Amino acid sequence: MFGVFCYNLSMAVIKVENISKNFGTLKAVDNLSFEVEAGQVFGFLGQNGSGKSTTIRMLLSLIHPSSGSIELFGKSIQKNRASILEQVGAIIERPDLYPYLTATEHLQLFAKVRKQKVAAINITKTLEQVGLSHRSQDKVQTFSLGMKQRLGIAIALVHNPSLIILDEPTNGLDPQGIADIRSLIQYLAKEEGKTVFVSSHLLSEIEQVAHQILIIHQGKKMVEGVTKELLDPEKRIVQIKTLDDVKALSIIVAGSFSQYLLSRKEGIFLKLPTTAIPMLNESLVQSGISVLGIETKNSLEDYFLQITSNA
Amino acid sequence: MWSLIQIELYKIFRRPRTYIAFGAIAALIVVIQFGLKIDGDAYAGFLMKDINDTLTVDGKVLNGYLICYILLQLLLVHVPLLVALIAADMISGEANLGTLRLLFTTPYSRTHWVIAKFIAASMYTILLLIWLAFLALFASMWIFGTDDLFLMKSNYVVLIEQSDVLWRYVGAFVFASFSLLTVTSLGFLMSSLSSNSIGPIVGTMSAIVFFTILSTLNIPLFNIVKPYLFTTHMNNWKEFFDIKVNIDNEAIRGSILNIPKIKTSLMVLTLHIILFVTASIIIIKKKDILS
Numbered sequence: 001m002f003g004v005f006c007y008n009l010s011m012a013v014i015k016v017e018n019i020s021k022n023f024g025t026l027k028a029v030d031n032l033s034f035e036v037e038a039g040q041v042f043g044f045l046g047q048n049g050s051g052k053s054t055t056i057r058m059l060l061s062l063i064h065p066s067s068g069s070i071e072l073f074g075k076s077i078q079k080n081r082a083s084i085l086e087q088v089g090a091i092i093e094r095p096d097l098y099p100y101l102t103a104t105e106h107l108q109l110f111a112k113v114r115k116q117k118v119a120a121i122n123i124t125k126t127l128e129q130v131g132l133s134h135r136s137q138d139k140v141q142t143f144s145l146g147m148k149q150r151l152g153i154a155i156a157l158v159h160n161p162s163l164i165i166l167d168e169p170t171n172g173l174d175p176q177g178i179a180d181i182r183s184l185i186q187y188l189a190k191e192e193g194k195t196v197f198v199s200s201h202l203l204s205e206i207e208q209v210a211h212q213i214l215i216i217h218q219g220k221k222m223v224e225g226v227t228k229e230l231l232d233p234e235k236r237i238v239q240i241k242t243l244d245d246v247k248a249l250s251i252i253v254a255g256s257f258s259q260y261l262l263s264r265k266e267g268i269f270l271k272l273p274t275t276a277i278p279m280l281n282e283s284l285v286q287s288g289i290s291v292l293g294i295e296t297k298n299s300l301e302d303y304f305l306q307i308t309s310n311a
Numbered sequence: 312m313w314s315l316i317q318i319e320l321y322k323i324f325r326r327p328r329t330y331i332a333f334g335a336i337a338a339l340i341v342v343i344q345f346g347l348k349i350d351g352d353a354y355a356g357f358l359m360k361d362i363n364d365t366l367t368v369d370g371k372v373l374n375g376y377l378i379c380y381i382l383l384q385l386l387l388v389h390v391p392l393l394v395a396l397i398a399a400d401m402i403s404g405e406a407n408l409g410t411l412r413l414l415f416t417t418p419y420s421r422t423h424w425v426i427a428k429f430i431a432a433s434m435y436t437i438l439l440l441i442w443l444a445f446l447a448l449f450a451s452m453w454i455f456g457t458d459d460l461f462l463m464k465s466n467y468v469v470l471i472e473q474s475d476v477l478w479r480y481v482g483a484f485v486f487a488s489f490s491l492l493t494v495t496s497l498g499f500l501m502s503s504l505s506s507n508s509i510g511p512i513v514g515t516m517s518a519i520v521f522f523t524i525l526s527t528l529n530i531p532l533f534n535i536v537k538p539y540l541f542t543t544h545m546n547n548w549k550e551f552f553d554i555k556v557n558i559d560n561e562a563i564r565g566s567i568l569n570i571p572k573i574k575t576s577l578m579v580l581t582l583h584i585i586l587f588v589t590a591s592i593i594i595i596k597k598k599d600i601l602s
Contacts, residue, residue: 060416062600082418090416095410098327112314113417150489155413 011074013038013163013195014191015061019068021219022056030219031068036212037198038162041189043210043227044199045304051219053093056167059197060090072163086115089156089292090165095172097149101131101142105152106140107158114159122158130154131180146170153181157188164188166198170205178205187210203304207231215304223262223269230271238277239298240268243290250288252280315486316424319431323397329435332393333442339389340382342445344454351455358463366468368461371575375452376460376476380552387487387546388523389492390443392516396539398432398498399511406506406602419472420548425592429499436491444484462552469554476565481549486573489580490545494519496587506602526535541583544576 014036028053036042046052057063059070067154070077072084097106107123127133130150139200140148151173156164158194166185170178186209188194200206206213209229214224221242223230242248249268257280260272272280277294323329347354350372359372402425405411414424460476462469471479497518501511522542525533537543550573555566567573 057412057600060412062412064597064599081420085416085417088416092412092416094409096413098322098325098408098410100327101322109318110413112318113419115418117593135505 003091008205011038012036013073014197015043016055016059016069017069017071019058019065019070020064021051021058022066028219029058029065032216032219033068034214034221034224036195037192038195039189039282040211041185041187041196041209043211043213044197044216045201045203045206046199047201048200050202050216052216053167053270055216056090056092056165056197056199057076057156058131058287059165060085066237083262088164089159089161089163090167091149091152091156091169092165092167093125093147093171095152096138097151097155100139102128102137103143103154104136106151106155108193110155111158116159122160122261126154126158129157129184131177146174146177146210149173150177150181161194162216163195166196168200169198170200179215182209199207225271226261228304232271233274234273236274236277237262237269237271237302238280239297240270240280240284241292241295242284243292243301247287248284248289248291251284251289255268255283257283312423312427315419315427316430316434319401319556320426320434323435328400329397332390332396332439336386336390336391336439336443337446338487339386340443340450343382343385344378344451345514347373347381347406348454355360362463362468369555371424371458372390372461373455374460374462374473375448375455376473378451378455379448379480380462382451383483383487383548386443387445387490387548390439391491391519391545394436394491394494395498395512395515395560397435397494399497399502400508400517401428402502402591404502404508407508407602411462411602412600414520421595422592424544425499425503427587429496429534429588429591432499433492436495437488440484440488440491444480448480455461461550464553469552470562471552472562473552474562475562479551482551484553486548486551486577487579489584490541490548493541493580493583493587496584496591500587500591500594503594505600511586533596537578540581544579547576548571 010275012035014034016035018027018031018032018033018098019033020027032051044052044055045269047302054063058065059072060078061081061288073087075084088152089130098266104123104127107126111123122134124136127136130153132147132150132154135143135147135218140151143151149169153166156166169185170181173181180282182205184194189196196209198206198210210227212225213227213230215222240248240252245268252268252270257270257272257276260270262269270280277296281291316595324374338564355373359368402411403413454563457473457476460469460471460474462471494515498515501514501518517556519542521542526537526543541552550569551567553566553568555563
């Protein structure tokens with residue numbers, strides 16, 4: 001029942017093109033596009049209710065997109081579901097598990113549905129990886145939320161997938177647990193060469209592990225970029241406020257400042273070297289734009305909070 | 312597919328709720344057997360009070376075969392409700408628990424999972440029926456012994472030689488499995504429509520009660536739909552105990568009075584099973600998993 005799995009490493013592991021999802025009149029995801037390269041940790045950021053989980057459910061074919069296309073490993077998820085999901089491990093939102101089964105039984109159960117036989121040693125190793133080996137024979141009903149979260153991650157990892165999708169993996173974890181999961185994500189990408197797609201509503205969690213960040217708000221992409229560049233201390237995020245934002249934007253897009261443009265949906269945001277800020281101001285004034293203000297943001301977090309609290 | 316069925320069976324039998332039905336059936340049967348063992352003669356006398364003047368019956372009327380018949384009459388009406396406890400929870404229970412998304416992100420398709428779940432629920436139903444057969448038939452045969460089966464129908468009596476009885480029970484239990492599998496598939500359909508456990512269980516029970524009333528009511532308007540209702544056919548296991556007679560009004564050994572009726576009922580029940588399961592698959596395939 002499973003197709004032969006062939007994948008070229010130079011391809012994007014995840015390729016999402018213009019996906020939208022409507023629930024009645026509510027547009028949960030709006031024309032979203034992005035790509036995730038192999039071996040990357042990709043941070044998917046957004047407030048609660050911003051459309052992150054809906055997007056992840058579409059990636060995993062739990063929700064059918066209203067429009068657009070999704071490719072994983074270069075193949076359409078709708079047409080090659082079985083062969084693709086063989087290579088994917090995921091946790092989605094809450095760690096919902098069977099309360100009457102033990103941690104080991106959970107892993108045995110989910111190992112059983114894989115084409116490749118999962119050795120018992122892998123189950124032990126995975127439980128050790130997530131710090132649950134001492135509770136392996138305990139029923140899940142006795143677990144704390146953090147332990148359930150760890151077990152959820154173990155289920156995602158037990159069959160050694162190439163792509164790991166983690167939706168809010170640190171929910172319910174204590175600071176040590178959060179640090180452990182962060183280390184695990186880094187280990188999986190760096191040492192095992194896995195691609196990790198991790199979502200969170202906390203930038204501070206993502207910025208430490210992700211190579212690439214995408215911020216989503218009300219189902220729309222707000223910003224996407226390489227984490228190092230987005231967090232570059234030499235560059236500042238600025239919001240331009242003018243009397244005519246449309247004209248100002250067209251001038252920015254047409255000129256050399258377009259390379260710095262972050263977002264135009266919730267205001268005009270640019271990330272540019274500090275020295276370029278007066279030049280930008282001058283350029284706009286010379287074009288006849290009345291600049292009301294150029295507000296600098298101290299960090300990507302400020303920017304994230306600003307765009308997600310504006311609407 | 313076998314792996315999926317094993318997983319589903321494993322989950323069913325690790326849940327304490329599963330054993331409620333087995334316990335309830337055992338308790339009911341033991342209580343009835345105990346009552347009939349203690350006060351069975353009075354019960355038999357009450358059953359035969361109308362024919363005592365015209366008919367003399369030798370031997371042991373209240374034997375294991377009759378006890379089993381009495382138990383089946385009583386229990387096969389209520390066992391569907393116990394079946395609904397598990398079947399109607401198979402999909403919605405997982406949706407409620409949030410584990411459905413774990414299953415549906417494995418390489419197996421939703422159709423595979425739904426079929427595996429239905430097969431597992433069906434196996435549970437069959438096991439429940441085997442448990443019922445073991446207690447109602449074999450335990451009764453052991454406790455009360457065996458003799459010819461003497462049945463009082465509405466306007467006639469049936470006497471079946473004891474050597475001609477056991478295969479009829481086999482037939483009756485096979486027929487009953489179709490009846491209960493219809494309930495399983497109905498519970499399954501209800502389960503696919505909901506994301507909580509209680510709604511489908513109550514829904515299945517309500518549907519059985521509703522259609523049973525329609526099947527029982529003798530109103531001409533309902534007579535049109537009666538042949539198509541599964542509840543009309545569920546109790547036709549009794550047909551295995553209606554026997555043909557020869558010209559001298561003697562029972563013909565190994566005969567069944569109305570085989571076409573049994574065949575029709577089996578066909579209607581099978582069609583219902585196919586319809587309910589197919590509808591469940593279609594619903595689940597189209598459903599967005601939001602839980």
